[in-house]
Amino acid sequence: MGYKVAVVGATGNVGREMLSILSERGFPADEVVALASRRSQGTEVSFGDKTLKVKPLDQYDFAGTDICLMSAGGEISKEWSPKIAAAGCVVIDNSSAWRYDPDVPLIVPEVNADAISGFTKKNIIANPNCSTAQLVVALKPLHDHAKIKRIVVSTYQSVSGAGKEGMDELFQQSRAVFVADPVERKKFTKRIAFNVIPHIDVFMEDGSTKEEWKVMVETKKMLDPKIKVTCTAVRVPVFIGHSEAVNIEFENEITADEAREILRQAPGCLVIDKHEDGGYITPYESAGEDATYISRIREDQTLENGLNIWIVADNLRKGAALNTVQIAELLINRGLLKQRQAA
Structure with a gap:
C-alpha cells in the first residue's frame, strides 16, 4: 500500500516541479492531492499522465495524509505547517x-541524511535555500577528505528563484529592449534584462543581504558550524539554473586532481571539467537535470591549501523540488514513516 501525499502551492513553479518529480521517480504514492489558495481552486495541474484539480488548502482535512510537500511561502508555512504536523502528517517545507x-532538521540527503531522525520533535523537515543546497552537495565530500576552514561564495542566481513573476519580468523586459518599448520594473530593484543585480532579499544591518546570510547559516547547520562562510549573492538574466564560483580553504592538503576524483565518486555530483573551450557546464545546460555539476576545478596559488570550483544546478529541481522529494524518499527508505492509512 502506498502513501498519501499532499502538495501545497501546487500551481507555483516549484509545486508543479514537485508533482512532475514525484511522477518521474515513481514515488510510492497511492494518492497525490494538489492544494493551493482558494483563488486557484479548480485549476488543473499535471501529475505524470494524469490531471489533478487543485483543492483549497483551508478546506482540506489532513487526517490520513502521510506527507505534505509545502511550497507556498514562509508566511503560509508558519501558519499551516504546525497545524498539518499536529494532524500527524509530516511536513517537508x-x-x-x-x-x-x-528542533527542525535541515536536510540535503547527500550531505546530512542522519539528521532526519530529529523530525519527530515537530513533525516538520526543512528544505534549504536553493543556492545552499547545490553548494553543500559539492562541499561535503571535499570537507570529509581535507576539512574546510573557510569558503568565499559568489552566486549567479537565475530569475526563477524569484518565482514566476521574476521569469515574466525578464521575458517582458527583454522583449521591450528589442522592440524599443519602455522597460518596466516591478519584481526586481533594478532592470534585470541584460544586467546583473548584486541584491537578493532584504538588506541586513551589517550590509549583507538575507540571501547571503542564508547561505552562511545553512551551510554551518548542515555541514560544520566551524566553517567560516562569506557570500555575495547576485541575480543574473538567466531563466533557470543557479551558478556559484566558490573559493575554498582547507586545513589539510588537497590537489585539484584529488578533488576531481573525489567529486566524481560523490553522490549527486557530476564533474564536467575539461580544460578546453566549452569543457564546463553553464546554467542553460543544467535546466531540467537532477545533478549538481562541478567544473573549473583548480588550485588557488594564493592559499596553502586552496581550491576554486564552479558549481551549477537547476534551482527548481535540486535547489527545491527534487531535494524535497528526496527527503520524502529518505523518510520512507529509513522506515521513519508509518503509513497511517494502512494503520
Whole structure:
C-alpha cells in the first residue's frame, strides 16, 4: 500500500516541479492531492499522465495524509505547517520559515541524511535555500577528505528563484529592449534584462543581504558550524539554473586532481571539467537535470591549501523540488514513516 501525499502551492513553479518529480521517480504514492489558495481552486495541474484539480488548502482535512510537500511561502508555512504536523502528517517545507529552528532538521540527503531522525520533535523537515543546497552537495565530500576552514561564495542566481513573476519580468523586459518599448520594473530593484543585480532579499544591518546570510547559516547547520562562510549573492538574466564560483580553504592538503576524483565518486555530483573551450557546464545546460555539476576545478596559488570550483544546478529541481522529494524518499527508505492509512 502506498502513501498519501499532499502538495501545497501546487500551481507555483516549484509545486508543479514537485508533482512532475514525484511522477518521474515513481514515488510510492497511492494518492497525490494538489492544494493551493482558494483563488486557484479548480485549476488543473499535471501529475505524470494524469490531471489533478487543485483543492483549497483551508478546506482540506489532513487526517490520513502521510506527507505534505509545502511550497507556498514562509508566511503560509508558519501558519499551516504546525497545524498539518499536529494532524500527524509530516511536513517537508521548502520555505525559509523553519530552516533555523533548532528542533527542525535541515536536510540535503547527500550531505546530512542522519539528521532526519530529529523530525519527530515537530513533525516538520526543512528544505534549504536553493543556492545552499547545490553548494553543500559539492562541499561535503571535499570537507570529509581535507576539512574546510573557510569558503568565499559568489552566486549567479537565475530569475526563477524569484518565482514566476521574476521569469515574466525578464521575458517582458527583454522583449521591450528589442522592440524599443519602455522597460518596466516591478519584481526586481533594478532592470534585470541584460544586467546583473548584486541584491537578493532584504538588506541586513551589517550590509549583507538575507540571501547571503542564508547561505552562511545553512551551510554551518548542515555541514560544520566551524566553517567560516562569506557570500555575495547576485541575480543574473538567466531563466533557470543557479551558478556559484566558490573559493575554498582547507586545513589539510588537497590537489585539484584529488578533488576531481573525489567529486566524481560523490553522490549527486557530476564533474564536467575539461580544460578546453566549452569543457564546463553553464546554467542553460543544467535546466531540467537532477545533478549538481562541478567544473573549473583548480588550485588557488594564493592559499596553502586552496581550491576554486564552479558549481551549477537547476534551482527548481535540486535547489527545491527534487531535494524535497528526496527527503520524502529518505523518510520512507529509513522506515521513519508509518503509513497511517494502512494503520
